Amino acid sequence: MKTVKETELRIGNLVSQNGYPGLVYSIESALPRREERFNDKVVITLYDSGLATVTLDQVSPVTITDDLLTRFGFQGEYNSMINIMTFILPGTPFSFVQGKFVMQTGTGDFCVYLKFAHQLQNLYFALVGEELTLN
Numbered sequence: 001m002k003t004v005k006e007t008e009l010r011i012g013n014l015v016s017q018n019g020y021p022g023l024v025y026s027i028e029s030a031l032p033r034r035e036e037r038f039n040d041k042v043v044i045t046l047y048d049s050g051l052a053t054v055t056l057d058q059v060s061p062v063t064i065t066d067d068l069l070t071r072f073g074f075q076g077e078y079n080s081m082i083n084i085m086t087f088i089l090p091g092t093p094f095s096f097v098q099g100k101f102v103m104q105t106g107t108g109d110f111c112v113y114l115k116f117a118h119q120l121q122n123l124y125f126a127l128v129g130e131e132l133t134l135n
Helices: 066-071 117-128
Strands: 015-016 020-028 044-047 050-056 059-061 077-079 083-086 094-098 101-103 110-113
Touching: 015 044, 015 117, 059 110, 059 117, 066 083, 094 117, 101 117
Parallel strands: none
Antiparallel strands: 015 020, 015 059, 020 044, 044 050, 077 083, 083 094, 094 101, 101 110
16 A cells, blocks of 8 residues: 655645545644554544544555546546547646646646646645645
């Protein structure tokens, strides 16, 4: 199981715990705690249909899929000439194609390979200053 580093997470990031997706609701640094299972561990509260408190080592990243891109608001466009599905985020210069996040600029394209949902959310926030949320 791939783990997520504490420094990679932000409130609102999509992660998985035991195969179930959840949004990061809070992150607490490793501290001495009364409850042994949380003692000296990074503690994360996840939100799905309720709140669940877990340790960082119980959280794994969520792989970017076509369905997930659609839930983030991207619209898929299939190019039959080159046999590639491109996902475009309407009203923005952003697209996602074959594992690459692409931002069209006036002087060329900025591209970066991303594998996980929290990476996409963090990059989008860094570029736009707004959260990329699930629909």
